[in-house]
Amino acid sequence: MTTSRNGTANDTPDASPDSGGHGYSGVPRWLYLPAAVGALFVMLPLAAMLAKVNWSQFIPLVTSAASLDALGLSLRTSAASTVVCLVFGVPLAMVLARRPFRGQRLLRAFVLLPLVLPPVVGGIALLYTFGRQGLLGKTLELAGIQIAFSTTAVVLAQAFVALPFLVVSLEGALRTAGKRYEAVAATLGAGPTTVLRRVTLPLVMPGLASGAVLSFARSLGEFGATLTFAGSLQGVTRTLPLEIYLEREADADAAVALSLLLVAVAVAVVGLSYRKPGRQVAA
Amino acid sequence: MRNAFRKAAALLAAGALAAGIAGCAGKPGPANSPADGNASVARALSGTVTVYAAASLKETFTELASAFEAAHPGTKVMLNFAGSSDLATQISQGAPADVFASADTRNMARLSDASLLDGGPRNFATNVLEIAVPRANPASVSSFADLPKPGVKVVVCAPQVPCGAAAEKVEKATGTTLKPVSEESSVTDVLGKVSSGEADAGLVYVTDVKTAGDKVKGIPFTEAAQAVNTYPIGTVGSSKNKDLARAFIELVTGSEGRKVLADAGFGAP
Amino acid sequence: MTFRMTARVHGRLEARFTVAPGETVAVLGPNGAGKSTLLAVAAGLLKPDAGSVRLGDKVLFERDGGKHGWVPPHLRGVALLAQEPLLFPHLSVLDNVAFAPRSAGQRRATSRETARRWLAEVDALDLAGRRPGQLSGGQAQRVAVARALAAEPELLLLDEPMAALDIHAAPQLRRMLKRVLAGRSAVIVTHDVLDALLLADRIVVLEKGRIVEEGPVREVLGRPRSAFAAGLAGLNLLAGTVTAGGLLVSGPGDAGGQAVSGTSDGEALAGEPGVAAFPPSAVSVFPELPHGSPRNCLPVVITDLEPHAGGIRVRAGELAADITPAASAELGLEPGMAVYFVVKSAEVQVYAA
Numbered sequence: 047m048t049t050s051r052n053g054t055a056n057d058t059p060d061a062s063p064d065s066g067g068h069g070y071s072g073v074p075r076w077l078y079l080p081a082a083v084g085a086l087f088v089m090l091p092l093a094a095m096l097a098k099v100n101w102s103q104f105i106p107l108v109t110s111a112a113s114l115d116a117l118g119l120s121l122r123t124s125a126a127s128t129v130v131c132l133v134f135g136v137p138l139a140m141v142l143a144r145r146p147f148r149g150q151r152l153l154r155a156f157v158l159l160p161l162v163l164p165p166v167v168g169g170i171a172l173l174y175t176f177g178r179q180g181l182l183g184k185t186l187e188l189a190g191i192q193i194a195f196s197t198t199a200v201v202l203a204q205a206f207v208a209l210p211f212l213v214v215s216l217e218g219a220l221r222t223a224g225k226r227y228e229a230v231a232a233t234l235g236a237g238p239t240t241v242l243r244r245v246t247l248p249l250v251m252p253g254l255a256s257g258a259v260l261s262f263a264r265s266l267g268e269f270g271a272t273l274t275f276a277g278s279l280q281g282v283t284r285t286l287p288l289e290i291y292l293e294r295e296a297d298a299d300a301a302v303a304l305s306l307l308l309v310a311v312a313v314a315v316v317g318l319s320y321r322k323p324g325r326q327v328a329a
Numbered sequence: 330m331r332n333a334f335r336k337a338a339a340l341l342a343a344g345a346l347a348a349g350i351a352g353c354a355g356k357p358g359p360a361n362s363p364a365d366g367n368a369s370v371a372r373a374l375s376g377t378v379t380v381y382a383a384a385s386l387k388e389t390f391t392e393l394a395s396a397f398e399a400a401h402p403g404t405k406v407m408l409n410f411a412g413s414s415d416l417a418t419q420i421s422q423g424a425p426a427d428v429f430a431s432a433d434t435r436n437m438a439r440l441s442d443a444s445l446l447d448g449g450p451r452n453f454a455t456n457v458l459e460i461a462v463p464r465a466n467p468a469s470v471s472s473f474a475d476l477p478k479p480g481v482k483v484v485v486c487a488p489q490v491p492c493g494a495a496a497e498k499v500e501k502a503t504g505t506t507l508k509p510v511s512e513e514s515s516v517t518d519v520l521g522k523v524s525s526g527e528a529d530a531g532l533v534y535v536t537d538v539k540t541a542g543d544k545v546k547g548i549p550f551t552e553a554a555q556a557v558n559t560y561p562i563g564t565v566g567s568s569k570n571k572d573l574a575r576a577f578i579e580l581v582t583g584s585e586g587r588k589v590l591a592d593a594g595f596g597a598p
Numbered sequence: 599m600t601f602r603m604t605a606r607v608h609g610r611l612e613a614r615f616t617v618a619p620g621e622t623v624a625v626l627g628p629n630g631a632g633k634s635t636l637l638a639v640a641a642g643l644l645k646p647d648a649g650s651v652r653l654g655d656k657v658l659f660e661r662d663g664g665k666h667g668w669v670p671p672h673l674r675g676v677a678l679l680a681q682e683p684l685l686f687p688h689l690s691v692l693d694n695v696a697f698a699p700r701s702a703g704q705r706r707a708t709s710r711e712t713a714r715r716w717l718a719e720v721d722a723l724d725l726a727g728r729r730p731g732q733l734s735g736g737q738a739q740r741v742a743v744a745r746a747l748a749a750e751p752e753l754l755l756l757d758e759p760m761a762a763l764d765i766h767a768a769p770q771l772r773r774m775l776k777r778v779l780a781g782r783s784a785v786i787v788t789h790d791v792l793d794a795l796l797l798a799d800r801i802v803v804l805e806k807g808r809i810v811e812e813g814p815v816r817e818v819l820g821r822p823r824s825a826f827a828a829g830l831a832g833l834n835l836l837a838g839t840v841t842a843g844g845l846l847v848s849g850p851g852d853a854g855g856q857a858v859s860g861t862s863d864g865e866a867l868a869g870e871p872g873v874a875a876f877p878p879s880a881v882s883v884f885p886e887l888p889h890g891s892p893r894n895c896l897p898v899v900i901t902d903l904e905p906h907a908g909g910i911r912v913r914a915g916e917l918a919a920d921i922t923p924a925a926s927a928e929l930g931l932e933p934g935m936a937v938y939f940v941v942k943s944a945e946v947q948v949y950a951a
Contacts, residue, residue: 141729155795184647206878208880224685226680226682226684227645227684227686229671229678230678230680230684230696232642232643232671232672233641233642233672233676233678233746233749233751233755234645234668234672234677234698234701234745234746234748234749235672235673235675235676235698235701235702235749236672236697236701237670237672237701238670238672238700240701241671241672244686244700244701245686246698248688248689249684249686249687249688251688
């Protein structure tokens with residue numbers, strides 16, 4: 047994630063793209079063809095969707111009460127699930143990156159599992175955990191907490207699938223940053239919490255930020271686990287992807303218009319805040 | 330752009346079908362020669378008939394397809410199950426279907442309005458709503474009137490899908506307002522919530538309750554008569570094997586079809 | 599406060615090490631000798647397998663039989679200055695130096711005052727507002743020194759602080775360190791004999807995790823007992839057994855089995871292990887065995903010729919001779935040639951190993 051951070055910045059020539067001249071790129075020319083195909087593969091379907099948009103109806107379709115409810119709900123739940131990911135993902139990444147222990151590989155594998163798991167499976171698993179008949183659900187219900195069919199369920203489903211993005215991104219940044227700064231900070235009298243707050247987190251801030259953005263984006267697109275676990279009710283659990291899925295049954299134009307809206311929001315979030323890997327804020 | 334897109338979609342669909350045939354049959358089916366085109370002689374029927382049917386017909390049509398193949402050696406029935414609106418969309422985009430069986434008249438009308446059918450569709454079954462409750466019936470639901478009671482978690486289909494439209498119709502006709510905790514996009518999702526015990530009751534079709542087996546219990550209610558859903562079936566206009574298609578429709582609408590459908594909970598049209 | 603440590607780190611270190619109050623100890627040794635391990639144990643960044651570490655009355659580490667003790671790095675009062683400055687890139691120079699006072703509980707404004715004082719101490723007050731990325735290597739290391747001093751450590755550890763600096767920045771930093779280390783308890787790991795000479799009171803030579811030699815700088819460099827220390831001191835060193843008039847050289851080298859006569863310090867007793875040391879400048883090179891002089895003649899094979907301080911250094915295995923270029927040309931010296939290294943007995947010091 048980050049390049050060398052030693053203080054002797056003048057020892058190496060500045061290879062940043064902002065400086066003048068053209069460095070040797072090392073990209074064979076034939077590579078551009080598959081690269082272009084790859085880019086087209088991603089962009090063409092989006093363009094095809096764009097071509098299908100019924101522009102005369104676009105504004106009314108995306109500003110209907112149901113659409114705005116869905117968009118608002120998506121943004122709110124994604125923000126909440128990103129916070130959940132930060133609260134639990136940062137400590138998880140720290141533990142995975144900094145302290146070797148028995149079963150660490152296994153723990154990492156489990157944390158990363160939602161990356162490869164079909165979201166529906168995640169939804170089913172959550173159902174059996176937090177559902178009314180689930181492992182924790184019965185206890186929670188006795189305590190007066192009902193998660194099923196609530197916005198909380200949406201946030202849980204999103205956090206479940208988004209957490210690995212934050213953990214992977216941050217663990218990588220932590221490993222790249224190394225422990226040397228932390229060691230120096232400790233010998234300067236800073237306790238572990240101070241080191242975390244004043245040294246570790248600022249150092250990995252770019253990785254943390256991109257991890258958070260990825261988590262938010264993944265939450266925004268979450269569908270399968272939400273559908274399985276949270277249900278679908280306007281303003282409560284029907285996020286934008288669920289609204290799109292539903293509209294597809296009835297009104298293809300509305301589905302396309304909403305899809306475009308979701309793409310636009312995702313592009314805005316990812317494009318504006320995702321930092322290019324390898325760049326850093328400081329130094 | 331738009332044209333190119335359509336062409337690409339058609340190409341993709343054709344490719345997928347070709348791959349499907351090769352994958353399923355293993356060897357090319359008997360040639361569909363024009364000389365065999367005598368519909369009145371059942372023995373002369375041969376070739377493959379592709380049936381696009383609503384997802385709720387999966388069990389019944391699978392059974393009927395086997396019966397059809399047994400009755401007409403040398404024929405093969407390819408079944409494609411999905412939501413009626415998805416299937417109608419695919420057929421209007423040129424998907425190679427011979428028969429279309431819809432779970433509602435609206436999607437069938439989409440095809441007949443666009444003159445994509447050969448002749449008029451025929452109604453072959455009806456379906457009505459039933460209350461599905463978890464086997465233990467924790468909320469002690471016994472009638473439609475129990476559903477709006479506070480504390481009863483009811484799950485229905487969204488109005489955009491047929492089962493939801495039917496539920497809305499019943500609500501309107503009886504002057505009841507349900508406060509569902511979720512409006513799902515499909516029957517499967519409603520049944521899932523009920524069978525897992527998340528919801529106390531759900532409104533689905535009689536046939537869905539039958540299909541779900543003993544995970545859920547069905548409670549018929551008289552108000553359901555306010556929204557009878559009719560299943561039409563028709564031959565697709567672009568079909569290359571209309572005789573076979575008609576023969577299959579005969580089976581579905583005939584006495585054998587009626588029996589299989591009735592066993593599954595469908596009503597007569 | 600006296601720092602005492604006895605530590606065993608499996609395969610890396612097995613040493614007993616002491617720093618007296620106000621004393622600066624230079625730790626020297628070849629790569630991989632365990633120097634950095636020693637610092638890591640002292641700083642609390644590495645727990646030894648066994649041993650104890652004490653600073654004054656405070657037990658920093660103890661694992662000896664049933665006794666267990668451990669003080670984490672931030673509570674030790676031991677600061678570490680690494681080879682690289684490792685300034686926190688997200689903080690200004692001033693806030694880097696203010697880091698330790700802040701961590702010790704000072705308010706922001708007070709900690710910055712403290713930081714300014716230490717920056718002034720290392721002549722870097724003008725850098726206070728900069729970012730670490732805007733500093734040269736020498737400037738950054740000066741700031742790192744200020745940052746370590748601002749922690750007011752009871753023991754300061756320096757791990758090759760000059761190694762990453764260019765040839766012009768090193769002397770300046772060394773002068774500054776000489777000033778600030780005066781009167782402080784410090785340990786400096788280095789490769790450079792100059793650091794030891796200028797900064798240290800005492801030298802410890804580590805080899806393969808063990809201390810092979812230690813003592814006051816003057817004594818270790820003047821009368822080295824290990825090959826590594828002799829190399830630092832620029833002396834030829836032969837090890838063997840003390841005899842009445844000198845040393846019987848042991849070992850498989852060119853001089854193995856030779857008797858060398860020299861001046862004994864009188865403490866070396868015959869029959870005990872000892873070493874013979876002599877400077878390369880005292881060695882003459884002869885193509886054939888010279889006759890009739892009371893001198894030591896060592897038959898050797900030349901391995902290398904290299905320029906050295908305006909002359910030529912002739913290397914033959916572990917031994918070296920310094921001669922003039924003219925002499926070298928006259929003799930037609932080249933690697934592989936068999937010659938005699940000749941040194942007067944008066945130039946050879948023999949002492950106990």
